[in-house]
Amino acid sequence: MESHPLFSEMEELVKEGDELEWKETARWIKFEEDVEEGGNRWSKPHVATLSLHSLFELRSLILNGSVILDMEASSLEQVADNVLDNMVADGALGYDSREKVKDALLRRHRHQHERRNHNNMSRLPLIRSLADIGRNHSSCKSAGNDEGMVKSPSSLSMQRNHSSGDLPMNGDINHKSNVHFMRKIPPGAEASNILVGEVDFLEKTLSAFVRLKTGTLMGDLTEVPVPTRFMFVLLGPPNSNSSFHEIGRAMATLMSDEIFHEVAYRAKKRDHLLAGIDEFLDAVTVLPPGEWDPAIRIEPPAAIPSQDVRKRPNDNNIKEEPDEEEEEQRQREESGLARSGRLFGGLINDLKRKKPWYWSDFKDALAIQCVASWIFLYFACLSPIITFGGLLGEATGKNMAAMESLISGFVCGMGYGFFSGQPLTILGSTGPVLVFETIVFEFCRQVGWNYMSFRFCIGTWITIILVTLVAIDASAFVCYITRFTEENFATLIAFIFIYKAVENVISIGKKYPLNTHPDEVLNYECYCLPSNYSRVPERFNWTLVEKESCQLYNGTLAGGGCDTKVYVPDVFLMSIILFLGTFVISVILKDFKNSLFFPAKVNTKSSIE
Known part of the structure; x- marks a missing residue:
């Protein structure tokens, strides 16, 4: 996105009589100008001195507030609607307060030059009226000869409208732009408007940083007729701990900074803005309190220092980022998730990529740093193989039990390690495999087929299907598997384990039932x-x-007691205690690393392990 010179204007929400309005309090072209106390004139341009706390507060607002980039809007009302809809969707603003905030944002904007003209008009209404008539006639004759004005057709049109006093901006026909101040603004400049204020109907602070897709004239929002590109809105409850005035000054000073100015134009996400603020903080010079007088304004330097030193380390941050689709395609090709267009092309490319690292994968595993890891992985992989082996033995009538699972895990793990160059990978049974084997065994028992023969046929067909998928590079479609698919699979496994745990407890309850009528005399004669x-x-x-x-x-x-159930209450009740105790201990251990039971050093070490 092409950047433009920026004119920044800060307005604060004040109460004039019984009405709220936005009052202009400061402006920036390169340096800051403030409305002097009493509100009668502008101060001289000076270097902005900011509190470090306000910069940190601003960074927190950008991090947690609304950030909308490239918004499409043609009026201030559309901007307000989009910002408030975003806040409501994020839960930052209640729907019942939406209209109140919108009403505050759309209040009249009173600029400093209008306030001065308003005071003069109240003193000399007749003379002011006659002077306006004379100025209108002279302005119409000399509108095309003023070399200090912006020469774009839109600016000339607005100048004519302003000279005749008929410029309707944002619904306020009394707004008159500060055409005289336009002489100081560079050609092609755009505006950055900062709106800060305190309102009594909010309970927490709201902030929004907005960048419009195209610069748009927003009526009386700006004192000069330049299109608005950026807006920063900060509203909150009165008597808050934050100084909204200082935060607004910090935002405007950032926008006038040469480096952050480029970042703001080219940013594509919130993190880019945060990186720009961090760079600004790195370059900031802090003046300690008590060693200088904050009331003394620092004069602008005779020659503005070059910012090339700041630009050099950040060239990679502010340059245009590559197209996301091209970057994604490049990553697919590097990771082997792009189709080669020939049979077994992906397998051949995998072998070529693995060849330089194949021997080092095995050699590095013997390093002393890796010995503890693969010993841990051995037991970590052995325990689920034995566990699922016992479950498979019950589900398949002892056709596949712990010993078979152990041998298959050994063979598959070694084979996968030798052919893939990843010797630490061991494959084993999982929850879905257990469910599949249970279904296959029940099916074979119902139709009278031999389970092992049918299972061999299934394995053969799986091998043929996998070889076919490898031949046509079907693994390239893995890149389309999103986190939604992964979460579904993880949820399926979780439900399988939960279902099996509950099912086992219920089966124990059926095998060893609980006597709910202890006073009943039971007949066991059989x-x-x-x-x-x-x-x-x-x-x-x-x-x-x-x-x-x-x-x-x-x-x-x-005998009459052959059908009487044999009640063994201790077994079922003990199973319930073990079931609930295991669940509670698991939950406690999961959050144990965040507890205060051990010192932070012990907790950190345990969480890393």
Whole structure:
């Protein structure tokens, strides 16, 4: 974006009688000019002296407030609507206060030259009227001969309208631009308007930094007819700890700074503005209190010092950034996520990228700094393999248990490490794999198929599909996987673990039920009788056979208590305690690093580990 010279104007919200209005209190072309006490004249241009606290407050407002870049708006009302909608959406402003803030932003803007003219008119109304008539006639004749005016067609048109006193700006037909001051503003300049004020209907401070996409004339917002490009709005409750006047001066001084001026025009996000403020703070010279008189204004230097020294280290920050799509495409090509256009082209490119680092990946793993890491990773990867192996054993009827999971994790991990050049990577089972194997086993049992044979067919087809995907560089589509997809997958795994934990507790409750009627007398009379098909010796003692063993001997259960449940309350209740205790301990340990139980040094070290 092309930068322009900037004219900055600061206005403060004041109460005139019973009405609120914006009063111009300071302005900047390069140096600061303030309205003198009493409000009758402007001070001489001087170097702005700012408090360091106001700069830090301004940085905090840019960091946490609304920042809207390249806003499309053609009037102050549209700017106000866009800013307030953004604040409401972010939760910084309540919807019930929106109209009050908008009303405050759209109040009349009273400039210093208008106030002086207003006072003179109140003293000599008749003479003022006659002088206006004479000036209007003379201005119409000499409007095209004034060499100090901006020569753009829009400025000349506004000059004619102003000379006739008919310039309607922002709905205020009484506004008259300070055409005389236009002589001091460089051609092609744009305006930066800073609006600060205190209102009693707000409970917290609101701030917004706005950059318009194109410079726009905003009526009576500026004392001179130059298009507005930047706006900074700061409103808050009265008697707040922040000095809004000083923060507004800090913002205007920043906008008049040569380096931040370029950053503000070229910034594409909030971080760029913060970097510009940080650079300004690095270059600031602090005068200690008590060793100089703040009431004495510093005269501008005869020759403005060059800012080349500040520009050199920040060339990379203020230059135009490359196109985001081109940068993204370049990163894809470097990471191998771009299609090569030939069979197995991506695999070949991967091998070429890995070849220079292949041997060092294994050699560096033997360094003393890495030994502790891969020993830790060994146990960290071993524990889920054994855990899921036990769950797979229950889910697949012992066809795949802990030993099979351990061997498969060893083979897959070693193979992946040798072929990818990443020897520390070990693959193992996860929650979705456990669910998949459970479904496959149940399906095979229902249709009468051999589970291991069917599982071998599934593995074969997966191999064929993976080889086909590698051949056509389908891995390039991984770049389209967003965080939304990752979060969905992580949520699925979390629900699987939660579901399995609850399911196991419920299954324990069914196997070892809890007696909810302890006063009820239970009948456990049950014995085993021989049947005609039982193949046991004739002297076999059937009275000693338990219910589970009776069916193995082809016996028949008899008695009224064979169907009575055996209540074992300790097992289920202990499972509930372990279930809840594990959850509570996990939550406590998760937040333990932020607690005050140990010194900060111990907490920091544990969190790093």
